[in-house]
Every structure is written in C-alpha cells, then in structure tokens.
Amino acid sequence: HLIERSWYAVTETCLAFTVFREDFSPRFVAMFTFLLFLKCFHWLGEDRVDFMERSPIITWVFHLRVAALLMFLGIIDAFFINHAYYSTITKGATVQLVFGFEYAILLIVVVNVFLKYVLHTIDLQSENPWDNKAVYLLYTELFLGFFKVILYMAFMAVMIKVHTFPLFAIRPMYLTMRAFKKALNDVIMSRRAIRNMNTLYPNATPEELSSGDNVCIICREEMVSACKKLPCGHIFHTNCLRSWFQRQQSCPTCRMDILRAPIPTGQQQGQQTPQQQQQQQQQANMMPGQGPMMPQFPGGFPMFIPPMVPGQFPMQQQQQPSTTQPASSTTATPTTSTSTQPTAVPGGAATTYTMPGSTMAGFPGISPYMMPPMFSPPFTPPPMPPANFAGMNDEELRAMEGIERSHVEARVQCLRSIHTLLDAAMIQIQQYYSLMSTMGPQANMYPAPASASASAPAPGVGTTPAEPTKQSDSVKGETQAATSEKPSSLQSDEDLSDLEGAVGFTPVEEVIIPEYHDEPVDEIDHQEIRRRRIERLESETNLAALDKESETK
Amino acid sequence: MAGSALKRLMAEYKQLTLNPPEGIVAGPSNEENFFEWEALIVGPEGTCFEGGVFPAKITFPPDYPLSPPKMKFTSDMFHPNIYPDGQVCISILHAPGDDPMGYESSAERWSPVQSVEKILLSVVSMLAEPNDESGANVDASKMWRDDRQQFNKMARRLVRKSLGL
Numbered sequence: 001h002l003i004e005r006s007w008y009a010v011t012e013t014c015l016a017f018t019v020f021r022e023d024f025s026p027r028f029v030a031m032f033t034f035l036l037f038l039k040c041f042h043w044l045g046e047d048r049v050d051f052m053e054r055s056p057i058i059t060w061v062f063h064l065r066v067a068a069l070l071m072f073l074g075i076i077d078a079f080f081i082n083h084a085y086y087s088t089i090t091k092g093a094t095v096q097l098v099f100g101f102e103y104a105i106l107l108i109v110v111v112n113v114f115l116k117y118v119l120h121t122i123d124l125q126s127e128n129p130w131d132n133k134a135v136y137l138l139y140t141e142l143f144l145g146f147f148k149v150i151l152y153m154a155f156m157a158v159m160i161k162v163h164t165f166p167l168f169a170i171r172p173m174y175l176t177m178r179a180f181k182k183a184l185n186d187v188i189m190s191r192r193a194i195r196n197m198n199t200l201y202p203n204a205t206p207e208e209l210s211s212g213d214n215v216c217i218i219c220r221e222e223m224v225s226a227c228k229k230l231p232c233g234h235i236f237h238t239n240c241l242r243s244w245f246q247r248q249q250s251c252p253t254c255r256m257d258i259l260r261a262p263i264p265t266g267q268q269q270g271q272q273t274p275q276q277q278q279q280q281q282q283q284a285n286m287m288p289g290q291g292p293m294m295p296q297f298p299g300g301f302p303m304f305i306p307p308m309v310p311g312q313f314p315m316q317q318q319q320q321p322s323t324t325q326p327a328s329s330t331t332a333t334p335t336t337s338t339s340t341q342p343t344a345v346p347g348g349a350a351t352t353y354t355m356p357g358s359t360m361a362g363f364p365g366i367s368p369y370m371m372p373p374m375f376s377p378p379f380t381p382p383p384m385p386p387a388n389f390a391g392m393n394d395e396e397l398r399a400m401e402g403i404e405r406s407h408v409e410a411r412v413q414c415l416r417s418i419h420t421l422l423d424a425a426m427i428q429i430q431q432y433y434s435l436m437s438t439m440g441p442q443a444n445m446y447p448a449p450a451s452a453s454a455s456a457p458a459p460g461v462g463t464t465p466a467e468p469t470k471q472s473d474s475v476k477g478e479t480q481a482a483t484s485e486k487p488s489s490l491q492s493d494e495d496l497s498d499l500e501g502a503v504g505f506t507p508v509e510e511v512i513i514p515e516y517h518d519e520p521v522d523e524i525d526h527q528e529i530r531r532r533r534i535e536r537l538e539s540e541t542n543l544a545a546l547d548k549e550s551e552t553k
Numbered sequence: 554m555a556g557s558a559l560k561r562l563m564a565e566y567k568q569l570t571l572n573p574p575e576g577i578v579a580g581p582s583n584e585e586n587f588f589e590w591e592a593l594i595v596g597p598e599g600t601c602f603e604g605g606v607f608p609a610k611i612t613f614p615p616d617y618p619l620s621p622p623k624m625k626f627t628s629d630m631f632h633p634n635i636y637p638d639g640q641v642c643i644s645i646l647h648a649p650g651d652d653p654m655g656y657e658s659s660a661e662r663w664s665p666v667q668s669v670e671k672i673l674l675s676v677v678s679m680l681a682e683p684n685d686e687s688g689a690n691v692d693a694s695k696m697w698r699d700d701r702q703q704f705n706k707m708a709r710r711l712v713r714k715s716l717g718l
Contacts, residue, residue, distance in 0.1 A: 050615060134616075218618060218665040219557050220564040240557070244665060247619050247648075252665045 005043055009036055012168040035102060038076060042106055045069050046113050052120045063121070070114045077107040097162070101155045105148065105172075112144045134243045142187055145180035152176055186246060192259060193245035197238070201228045204235045216240055217252055232256045558617040562587045565669050577673045579611070588613040592624075592673060596712060597681040601705040605712035609641070609676075611669065621646045621663035624672065628715050631707045633683040633694035642689035643675055 048066050084100025116137065123133050152173040159169070204227040214223045218240035226238045234253045236244075244252055249259045566587070569579055576595035581587045590611040596602030608627045614620040624646060626639035634642050644661040688694035696704045 218561075220561050220568075220668075240665075243557075243616075244619055247616075248664075250664075255664065 006036060006040060008171070009039055012171065014168075031099060035099065038073065039106065041069065041073055042109050042113070045073060046109070049113050049117045049120065052117070052124070066117055070110055070117065074107065074110045074114070077103045077110060081107065097158070101151070104151055108144055108147055108151070112140065115140045115144075134246055138183070138187055138190070138246060142180070142183040145176065145183045148176045149180050189249050189259070190246040193249040194242055196258060197228055197241060197245065201230055203227065204229045218244060230256070230258060558613065558615060559587055561618055562613060568668075569670060574670055574674060576677060577670070579669055579673060582610075588615070588617075590669070592669075594673060594676060594680070597677050600681045601708035602680045602712060605708075605715040607715055609639075611672075618665040618667075621648055621667070622669075622672070624676065629711060631693050631704075631711055632680065632690060633685045633697050634679050634687065634689050635693075636689045640689070641676060641679075642687065643672075643679055645672060645675055 045066065048062075048069070052062075052066075080103040081100055084096040084103065087096040088100065119133055119136055119140070152169065155169060156173065204223070214235075215221065216223045216227070216237045217234075218236055221237075223235065223237060227235050228238050228241055229235050230241075230251050232251050232254050234251055236252065245258075250257050562581075566580055569577075576597065577592065579590055579592035582589050582591045590613070592609045592611055594607045594609060596605035596607065607630065609624055610627055611622050611624045613622040624641040626635060626641065628639075630639055636642060645663055645667050648663050683694070683697050685694040685697050693704070696707070
C-alpha cells in the first residue's frame with residue numbers, strides 16, 4: 001500500500017503547488033521529493049512496529065533497526081520544522097510553511113510509532129500478555145489524534161489568513177478528525193462498558209466454570225479464574241472481555257448490547273428501599289389474581305376527607321391534570337412511599353383517599369370492584385412478549401426474562417396510576433357531596449392548602465380518562481368504603497405512627513383527628529343525607545340513586 | 554510473549570490439524586508468521602464447483618480475534634460473492650460497523666466466536682449457494698440470476714483450471 005499512499009501524497013502536494021506557484025523551482029521539487037521519501041520511511045517504520053505484534057520472535061537486530069530508524073526520522077523532522085520556522089520568520093510565508101507543517105505532522109507520527117514501539121517492547125519483555133496495553137494504545141491514539149487535529153486547525157487558520165483556503169489539506173484533515181472522533185468515541189464507550197463490567201457483572205463462580213464448556217470463546221483457553229459473567233449468562237476472561245469491549249460493546253456470543261440491556265439487579269431498584277421492593281414484588285404477585293387477594297388488606301384503610309371549600313374545587317380540578325403528569329415516574333421512588341393519610345372525618349359519606357405510591361395497606365379495598373371492567377387502560381400497554389418461544393435459544397429466553405420483569409413492573413405502575421386516578425375522582429365526588437350536604441361549617445375549618453398539597457403529588461398518567469364514568473364508578477365504590485370505615489378508624493393510631501416520614505402532613509392530621517372523631521354521629525348524618533337524597537330523587541335503591549346523582553351532575 | 558492473537562491462532566491451527574473438517578485444509582504458510590495462512594477448499598459436491606480445489610490466503614490482523622481476518626482466493630474465481638481480485642465478501646468477515654454492501658445485520662458479523670474453521674465452512678456453503686443480493690462481482694451475480702447455464706459452464710471451466718487440466 002506504499003504506492004497508494006504516495007499517490008495521495010503526490011496529489012496533495014500538487015494541490016499545494018497551486019497555492020505557491022511563484023515559488024516553483026528545482027529546489028522546491030527536490031525538497032518535495034525528499035519529503036515524499038521521508039514519508040515513505042515513516043510508513044515503513046509504522047508497518048515494522050505493527051509487525052512486532054504478530055511476529056513470535058523479535059531479534060535484537062530488529063530492535064536496533066527500528067529504534068535507529070525512529071530516532072533518525074525524529075531528528076530529521078525536527079530539523080526541517082526548525083528550518084521552516086526560521087525561513088517563515090525571516091522571509092514571510094512561503095512554501096516553507098507547507099513543508100514545516102508537513103514535517104510537524106510527520107513528527108507526530110514518529111512520536112506515535114515510537115510510543116507504540118515502547119508499548120510493544122514492554123509487552124514482549126513480560127512473560128504474560130500485558131492486559132493494559134490496549135488501553136494505553138487507545139489513549140495514545142486519542143491524544144496524538146487530538147494534537148493532529150489542533151495542528152491541522154492551526155494550519156488551516158494560518159493558511160486562510162496568509163493565502164487562500166488550503167484545498168490540499170482537506171482530505172488529511174477530514175481523515176484526522178474522523179480518526180479522532182472515533183478514538184474519542186471508542187474511549188468513552190469502552191470506558192462505560194468496562195466500568196459496567198467491573199461493577200455490575202458478577203465474577204463467575206467455580207461451579208459455573210466447572211459445569212460444561214469452560215473455554216473462553218475469545219482466546220480459546222480454559223477459564224480458571226478472573227472471569228466475568230455477562231447479564232446474558234455468558235462467561236469470559238475478564239481481560240479478553242475488556243479488550244473486546246474496547247471495540248464492541250456487546251456480548252461476543254449472543255451480541256446482546258450490554259450498554260442498553262436491562263441489568264437484572266439494576267439501578268432503578270437499587271434506589272428503592274428494601275421495603276418497597278418487597279411491596280413491588282407483592283404487587284407483582286398479586287397482579288394475576290387481584291380480586292381475591294384484596295381482602296387481605298382491608299385493615300389498612302386510611303380515611304381522608306378533603307375539605308369542603310366551595311371556591312376550591314375548580315382549582316383542584318385544574319391542578320389534577322398538571323400535577324399528575326410528572327408523578328407517574330416517581331411512584332416508585334422513596335419520597336412518596338410513606339405518605340399514607342389516615343384521617344377519619346365526618347362527611348356525607350365515609351370515603352377514602354389514599355396517597356399515591358402508598359404502602360400496600362393503603363391500597364383501598366374498593367379498587368377491585370372498580371378497576372377491572374371500567375378502565376381499559378388509557379396508556380399504551382407494556383409490550384407483549386412474542387407468542388412463540390420455540391424459535392428462541394436459551395440466551396434469548398434468558399434475556400427475555402429480564403425484559404419480562406420490567407414489563408411486569410410497568411404493569412404494576414399502570415395499575416397504581418389507575419388507582420390514583422380513581423382516588424382523585426373520589427375526592428371530587430366527595431366535594432360534590434360536601435357541597436350538597438347541609439352539614440355544618442366544621443368542614444370549612446380544614447385548611448385549604450392541605451388538600452391542595454394532598455392532590456399535588458398524586459401520581460397518574462398524563463392521559464386522564466373521561467370524568468363521568470369515573471365518578472359513577474367511584475360512587476359505587478363509596479358504598480363499599482362505608483362498610484370498611486370502622487376498621488380503618490380503629491387503626492388510625494397505628495397509621496399515624498407510620499406517618500412520621502410523611503412530608504408536611506402530620507401536623508394537619510393531629511389537629512383534625514380529635515375534632516372529628518365522633519363516628520356514630522357521622523354515621524347518622526351520613527344515613528340521613530342518604531335518605532334525604534333518596535327521597536328527593538325517588539330512586540329504588542341506594543346505589544342507583546347515587547349513580548344517577550353523580551350522572552346528573 | 555507476543556500477544557493473545559498468536560496464542561489463539563496456534564490453538565486454532567492445532568484444532569484444525571487434529572480434526573480437519575471435510576474438504577478443507579488450512580495452516581500458516583510458514584511457521585515464522587502465524588498471521589498469514591493458506592487454505593485449500595474443495596468445491597462442494599452437487600454444485601457447479603464440484604471437484605475443484607481452490608487455494609486461498611487468509612490474513613489475520615494483529616488484534617485477531619477481535620478483528621476479522623481477510624480471505625482472498627489466489628486462483629481465478631467467478632462467483633457473486635467473490636470480488637474479481639479474489640477477495641471473499643461474506644458477512645462474518647466484516648466487523649460490525651463497516652458494511653460495504655449496506656445490507657448485513659450486525660447479528661451475522663464478525664465476533665470472536667467465529668474461527669478459521671467456521672469461516673472456511675461458510676465459504677464452502679457460499680460456494681454452494683451464492684447470495685446474489687450482495688454482488689461483490691456484479692457480472693457473476695447477474696449471470697447467476699439470469700443465465701444459470703452459462704454460469705455453470707464458467708464454474709466448470711474454473712474447476713478444470715484449478716485442477717491443472
């Protein structure tokens with residue numbers, strides 16, 4: 001390829017001639033030929049050093065020759081740079097500028113080759129393969145590429161200032177830039193992959209190594225120690241894997257992209273408290289048979305009645321769409337986890353409000369009756385797994401399992417969001433009731449900001465389903481809620497103790513709970529209101545009446 | 554020691570000499586340089602290349618097996634997936650990233666899992682079933698598609714030539 005390269009060099013220099021036409025002379029041609037000659041030596045030196053890597057036996061003659069050649073080339077380059085520099089200083093910008101620049105580039109090449117040579121020599125001296133050599137090579141490439149880019153930039157700037165646009169420098173400049181970009185990218189990607197490897201992937205256990213084929217697919221040698229297991233289950237030597245990651249960030253066997261793949265013991269879960277993980281698992285377990293499982297949690301049925309402030313609920317309605325959006329992503333984070341709000345308040349009906357992302361106990365008992373039929377999920381469901389597993393090998397299946405887990409989590413999240421939406425609807429219903437009811441002003445005493453802040457962290461999904469259906473659903477649920485009022489109020493003391501972590505809510509409840517603890521009265525009031533409504537609407541059943549009522553509104 | 558590439562090449566050579574696959578012979582052209590191999594490939598039976606013995610040269614990069622080797626037939630070849638100069642164009646010889654034909658998915662590219670043996674077996678199956686989608690030799694692909702008889706005739710002529718007849 002020497003010929004090919006010199007062809008490019010000749011073309012480029014011919015282009016350079018056009019810029020410096022007036023300097024054309026035999027002396028110039030001689031200098032140019034000499035430059036080409038030297039360039040060829042540089043390339044030969046590079047190839048020699050590359051050869052070191054593949055040849056099993058390197059004699060000391062070889063070392064001597066390479067070292068002498070590199071030294072010689074370096075000195076000549078430095079001399080010509082010096083010469084070009086002084087001639088430019090004394091005579092102004094001539095063709096020497098181009099030569100000086102060319103020699104500067106060549107000097108960088110010499111340095112690069114020399115560093116490579118040193119690295120190879122160190123590698124040859126040591127008995128065992130030197131693991132970090134590739135890393136050093138990568139960095140050498142990066143830094144020298146950087147210098148080259150700078151040099152080309154400077155040259156370009158000077159040329160534009162002095163003469164015209166240096167056409168001949170474009171090709172090498174482009175190549176250098178591309179090489180530099182690639183080197184930079186390689187360094188970044190491989191660093192990420194290697195960091196992943198060091199921190200996340202487990203070392204292979206002796207059992208895994210002894211079971212079955214224990215030949216490292218990269219170097220074809222037996223794996224005894226220092227092996228890593230990728231998330232896809234394939235095992236390699238740590239060093240082999242590292243050098244592969246410098247080129248490709250995927251599993252050599254199954255080509256799973258290790259930077260994009262879900263990591264089983266991933267970071268998202270790592271942030272959660274163990275308690276929450278447990279919850280998530282419980283919920284995940286619950287998912288298929290949600291209805292039957294629910295009765296296990298009626299005890300923790302926290303009550304919360306938002307205040308009846310007439311002017312307030314338009315505002316709250318406005319708030320809901322805006323505040324629900326961001327929260328959907330945060331349901332799983334610890335901040336919202338502890339905020340269960342148990343408060344027993346008299347009202348038109350005993351209703352519930354559960355804070356978003358609440359603990360399992362906070363899952364309202366009404367939800368199984370409301371959730372499944374009414375709500376076809378308004379969000380895009382998590383991706384379904386392909387129906388046919390027959391065509392997949394073990395690795396793919398294993399990878400699928402990892403994906404499946406995230407799908408299940410996504411579904412749990414969806415269900416939670418639905419739950420929250422329902423709760424929000426409940427609040428609204430509650431407000432309608434409160435408005436309607438002729439109850440005394442004590443509900444007004446409830447501070448307005450509390451309810452606003454209560455609805456603020458409500459998680460949900462951006463897409464809010466149609467309100468009317470929700471309301472009628474929740475009214476049905478309400479009657480259910482009334483039945484479970486007692487246990488929850490009994491539990492309220494415990495729940496309060498749990499609440500210590502809740503943000504900004506505890507004081508409010510402490511004020512309120514003593515005020516409204518008179519439950520029998522509430523019960524009576526509630527009955528009375530209901531009776532009145534029934535009379536007024538002349539409906540047959542309580543449930544139907546409530547349904548209609550909400551619909552008319 | 555000189556690198557893991559050499560070790561792996563030696564291991565592969567050993568493996569190939571101990572259990573040679575049918576119709577394939579391969580080894581370093583001289584013991585000094587393990588990065589240049591020569592291979593002989595027998596044309597697969599039942600195809601137009603049946604009976605031929607085709608010599609090829611395999612060149613390994615210094616960072617083998619992280620980068621793929623290059624394979625080049627040293628005899629004349631007329632095949633849709635072999636460049637007129639003899640260079641073999643199959644996807645497992647291309648590193649992910651460079652895609653000369655723009656059609657290969659990365660799943661069929663080079664990875665350290667591949668080996669000389671697998672490459673040679675792929676080449677044998679390539680001889681049996683050319684892939685005319687990626688025309689390394691456009692004339693050959695065209696003839697393979699449009700004028701199979703003529704292609705078979707060309708192939709048989711190459712077979713005779715490879716046997717020195």
